[in-house]
Amino acid sequence: MSIRVAIASGNPVKRRATLEAVRVALGHDDVEAIVVDVDSGVPDQPVGDEETLRGARNRVDAARTVLPEADFWVGLEGGVLERDGNLECMAWIVVLGRCxxxxxxxxxxxxxxxxxxxxxxxxxxxxxxxxGEATDAIMGGKDTKSSTGTVGPLTGGVIDRVAYYAHAMVLALVPFRNAGLSFPPAPEPAAGSAN
Structure with a gap:
């Protein structure tokens, strides 16, 4: 039986990372990925954990509104944060589903x-x-946002953006892989979330 996963982004990297993680973490080969183009409700370049997580949550809530019949809704939001004078790259992954x-x-x-x-x-x-644009300008790439990401050229190709996201996606799927255990229910979408 096919699993329908609504991915709240048209970025092919996010789609591939989601498919890879769902197949590995949940043991399902028959996964139908449905791209749902929704707004994150945060700036194109989120800054900080809070804003980046809010963007991923907003994407999930909006995708659920657009495609309520899906089995899972997935939001991935890449961001940056300041720490000790360094600007660091990271992303938040949010998965919503029934278990x-x-x-x-x-x-x-x-x-x-x-x-x-x-x-x-x-x-x-x-x-x-x-x-992504800054990476292209400095590293000489083209549309790294939709391919290797910033992590690709900086690691010499050892880790690309798909692998970078897929690892965290597997961890976000922990409640669904362990459906026999108790996890807190999902809160209702926050007032003013994107949809």
Missing amino acids: GPDAQLTRGESRTATFALPSEIADLVRRGVEL
């Missing part, structure tokens, strides 16, 4: 690892340039 014997609406969340951005990229981002 457990009572099919309770549950939300799983996880954040990727972080890594420091070189000053050349960080300075552009601090001046308002989106991370």
